[in-house]
Every structure is written in structure tokens, then in C-alpha cells.
Amino acid sequence: MTSLLTFPDGLRFPLAMPAGRRIVEISESDVIRFIGMTEPDGDCLRFTRFVSKKSGYGYFGLRCQVNVLAHRFAYTVWRDPIPANMTLDHLCHNAAAWAGLCPGGPCIHRSCVDPWSLDVTTRLLNQRRSPHQPRADLNHRNTRKDECDHGHPFDEANTYWWHGERHCRACRAALQRARRKRGAMSAALAAQGKHPLPELPLEED
Numbered sequence: 001m002t003s004l005l006t007f008p009d010g011l012r013f014p015l016a017m018p019a020g021r022r023i024v025e026i027s028e029s030d031v032i033r034f035i036g037m038t039e040p041d042g043d044c045l046r047f048t049r050f051v052s053k054k055s056g057y058g059y060f061g062l063r064c065q066v067n068v069l070a071h072r073f074a075y076t077v078w079r080d081p082i083p084a085n086m087t088l089d090h091l092c093h094n095a096a097a098w099a100g101l102c103p104g105g106p107c108i109h110r111s112c113v114d115p116w117s118l119d120v121t122t123r124l125l126n127q128r129r130s131p132h133q134p135r136a137d138l139n140h141r142n143t144r145k146d147e148c149d150h151g152h153p154f155d156e157a158n159t160y161w162w163h164g165e166r167h168c169r170a171c172r173a174a175l176q177r178a179r180r181k182r183g184a185m186s187a188a189l190a191a192q193g194k195h196p197l198p199e200l201p202l203e204e205d
């Protein structure tokens with residue numbers, strides 16, 4: 001039988017993630033247990049266990065005495081290992097803050113563990129995405145013609161045209177992989193009687 005957690009592009013257990021100063025292994029049963037502590041809620045996937053009142057973040061107990069930030073766990077499992085010293089930005093919070101719907105601080109978005117609501121950022125980009133910065137600053141890179149918003153070259157091999165606009169092949173492939181992985185996560189949620197996740201938009205931008 002194919003495991004609901006078998007990803008099409010070759011993710012194999014055990015995975016590893018840093019917890020304090022050590023590296024801990026993540027097994028398939030950890031992932032199933034984690035799914036059991038989540039609940040889809042609108043556009044978010046809420047972590048429902050061990051949420052810090054002070055910080056608003058969820059904590060997942062991986063081993064005795066080893067707790068990891070729940071959203072970092074989700075990102076590591078369904079997206080990629082998190083590079084050292086990088087933070088994860090909650091895009092769902094940013095969108096709500098932009099719309100004036102979230103005051104920030106230890107808000108409800110911090111307990112969101114939807115891996116596709118999270119983005120690895122440098123501190124600088126994090127500041128640029130802050131709702132206190134003018135919106136035009138965010139679109140600054142769109143005016144550059146030699147690469148896509150994710151830094152892939154708009155050269156002949158990587159470019160295709162759709163409705164008269166230039167698009168990035170590398171980004172399209174990444175989005176297709178993401179949709180398959182998201183499908184696997186939705187299947188794992190469904191296996192525990194939970195709602196599936198909303199689908200990712202067709203285009204990233």
C-alpha cells in the first residue's frame with residue numbers, strides 16, 4: 001500500500017531538523033501525529049495543541065523534552081530544510097495585516113502551520129514585507145526585466161509566453177511540485193477525517 005505521506009518527488013524518511021543545538025530525526029509517525037494536531041480553518045491550517053499564549057506560536061513535541069516550533073516543522077516536512085539563521089514569514093498574517101484585519105503581535109496567524117503560508121526570509125526582506133512599508137517597495141523587482149520575481153533568468157530556455165506575458169518555467173515546475181505535495185498533505189488530513197487544504201492559486205504571483 002502506498003503511504004499517504006509518500007511524496008511524488010522523492011521525499012524519504014527520516015528527515016532531520018535542528019532543535020536547539022542538536023539535530024533530531026523526523027519519522028513518518030511524527031508526521032501523522034502532527035497532522036492530528038492540526039485543523040484547517042479558512043485559508044489557514046491551525047495548530048491546535050501547545051500554542052504559547054505569550055508568543056502565539058505552536059510547539060510540537062518531537063521527542064521527550066524536545067519541542068520544535070510547529071510551523072518550522074511543517075515547512076521542513078512539506079517544503080524544504082530551513083537554511084541556518086533564516087526566519088519563516090507568515091504570508092497569511094502579512095495579507096491580513098495589509099488588509100487592516102490583524103493587529104500583529106502574538107496573533108492567530110502565528111499558530112498557522114500551512115507550509116504554503118510560510119516563506120523563508122532574510123531579515124531585510126521581512127522588513128520590506130512589513131505592512132508599515134509602502135506597497136510600491138514590494139513590487140520593486142517587477143520592474144526588472146532580466147529575471148523573474150524568484151531570481152530565475154528570463155532567458156530562452158527558462159521562458160514561455162502565456163496570454164502575451166512572459167513566464168518562468170522554473171517557477172511553474174516548482175508550483176507543480178508544490179501542488180502535488182499539497183495534495184499529499186490534504187490526503188493525510190482527509191485520512192484523519194479533516195477538511196482538505198484550499199488549492200494553491202494557478203500562478204504564484
Ligand SMILES: [Zn+2]
Nearest residue numbers: 044092112117
Ligand atoms: Zn495561515
Ligand SMILES: [Zn+2]
Nearest residue numbers: 093102107109
Ligand atoms: Zn496575524
Ligand SMILES: [Zn+2]
Nearest residue numbers: 148152168171
Ligand atoms: Zn522563476
